[in-house]
Amino acid sequence: MTVKTLTINGQLVSAREDETILQAARSAGIVIPTLCYLEGLSAHGGCRICLVEVNGTNRLQPACFLKVSEGMVIQTDTPRLREYRRMIVELLFAEGNHVCSICVANGRCELQDAAVAVGLDHQRLDYLYPKREVDLSHDRFGIDHNRCILCTRCVRACDELEGAHTWDVAGRGTDARLVADMNQPWGEAKTCTSCGKCFMACPTGAIFAKGATVAELDHERGRLEFLINAREKKQWRV
Amino acid sequence: MARLRLATVWLGGCSGCHMSFLDLDEWLIDLARFAEVVYTPFMDAKDYPEEVDAVLVEGAVANEEHFYFVQQVRQRSKILISFGDCAVTGNVTAMRNVLASALPVLQRSYLELADTAPQIPCEEGIVPRLLEQALPVHKVVPVDYFMLGCPPPADRIRRTLEALLDGKIPDLHGSDMKFG
Numbered sequence: 001m002t003v004k005t006l007t008i009n010g011q012l013v014s015a016r017e018d019e020t021i022l023q024a025a026r027s028a029g030i031v032i033p034t035l036c037y038l039e040g041l042s043a044h045g046g047c048r049i050c051l052v053e054v055n056g057t058n059r060l061q062p063a064c065f066l067k068v069s070e071g072m073v074i075q076t077d078t079p080r081l082r083e084y085r086r087m088i089v090e091l092l093f094a095e096g097n098h099v100c101s102i103c104v105a106n107g108r109c110e111l112q113d114a115a116v117a118v119g120l121d122h123q124r125l126d127y128l129y130p131k132r133e134v135d136l137s138h139d140r141f142g143i144d145h146n147r148c149i150l151c152t153r154c155v156r157a158c159d160e161l162e163g164a165h166t167w168d169v170a171g172r173g174t175d176a177r178l179v180a181d182m183n184q185p186w187g188e189a190k191t192c193t194s195c196g197k198c199f200m201a202c203p204t205g206a207i208f209a210k211g212a213t214v215a216e217l218d219h220e221r222g223r224l225e226f227l228i229n230a231r232e233k234k235q236w237r238v
Numbered sequence: 239m240a241r242l243r244l245a246t247v248w249l250g251g252c253s254g255c256h257m258s259f260l261d262l263d264e265w266l267i268d269l270a271r272f273a274e275v276v277y278t279p280f281m282d283a284k285d286y287p288e289e290v291d292a293v294l295v296e297g298a299v300a301n302e303e304h305f306y307f308v309q310q311v312r313q314r315s316k317i318l319i320s321f322g323d324c325a326v327t328g329n330v331t332a333m334r335n336v337l338a339s340a341l342p343v344l345q346r347s348y349l350e351l352a353d354t355a356p357q358i359p360c361e362e363g364i365v366p367r368l369l370e371q372a373l374p375v376h377k378v379v380p381v382d383y384f385m386l387g388c389p390p391p392a393d394r395i396r397r398t399l400e401a402l403l404d405g406k407i408p409d410l411h412g413s414d415m416k417f418g
Binding site: 120121131 | 311320323325326328330332333335336338349371374381384386396412413415416418
């Protein structure tokens with residue numbers, strides 16, 4: 001496996017040839033914001049918040065997908081990227097019904113963290129106020145579609161780590177939504193094994209474990225990391 | 239030196255932001271040396287005065303009275319700060335907006351859930367009409383600064399006020415910019 005050398009933000013970085021810009025940046029301590037990316041799951045490239053500027057082309061590229069190549073020159077923090085990241089977070093907040101103050105994930109939410117990171121102090125767009133459901137049919141978990149940002153981490157966790165593929169996305173555009181099995185209440189989805197990996201993967205308070213109140217939710221992401229480590233590296237750190 | 243003419247106002251809010259303001263505790267005594275509170279729901283001022291230097295506006299614009307009052311507040315104030323998540327985003331006050339209009343909310347609250355004498359309150363000139371949608375303040379008037387939080391913690395309010403007392407627009411960062 002050969003090593004590639006590239007430049008990120010003026011800093012020389014070396015990476016394995018099969019790594020992505022995101023992985024190379026993280027190893028070098030350079031922060032590129034992400035939402036739909038979760039280490040251990042396949043990349044999705046849906047949120048577009050990891051877009052970076054690549055010298056030699058006007059097209060922005062998602063760092064979670066872009067493979068490193070020798071001599072690549074990348075910028076991750078330009079005024080244009082900062083404006084686009086803010087727009088992405090504004091669009092996400094406008095698309096759903098995100099009320100942080102009463103959410104179980106308040107204080108432990110990656111969407112909130114993204115808003116802080118982009119310096120979002122108010123919404124310039126008009127809120128959509130869509131009518132979205134809350135599904136409490138499962139005995140251990142619930143899903144509040146108002147908080148879902150369609151990152152599909154739950155879809156990929158359930159498919160790739162658990163192998164059940166209970167979750168998928170139905171509909172298009174603003175009508176797109178998470179569905180369990182054949183668009184059934186989650187409690188009736190026969191493929192669901194109640195493993196909770198979707199809950200561990202969810203960045204917001206959309207998928208939650210029953211029994212936690214406002215700001216109490218703990219996604220226990222450490223457990224997901226443990227499982228991923230065990231499967232990929234055959235390491236069982238306890 | 240003239241004290242800063244400070245005001246606070248609440249619209250469609252729960253007054254939690256004002257309670258957090260009171261959590262400034264003994265610093266309020268220091269504040270009184272540098273700021274004169276010319277209007278606040280805590281005191282018995284009837285009319286919003288002219289030439290207010292800075293005003294903290296709590297709550298979303300939820301009814302017609304708020305809609306007209308906030309415009310008067312904007313006109314008479316140099317710096318207007320959206321105070322708390324309801325003013326900045328709509329927050330809980332705006333959760334009714336998914337029902338697309340005011341009537342279902344009124345029907346549910348005053349007719350379906352009434353124990354006795356179900357009736358939607360209606361008194362022209364006295365009971366302000368509910369707006370079809372509850373709006374963040376900046377959708378109605380230009381806002382100079384946004385103080386996030388539900389409520390904004392007292393130390394965040396203090397840092398904001400200290401900037402105002404220094405004659406600057408506040409400029410908070412990082413975790414001070416967190417909703418909720």
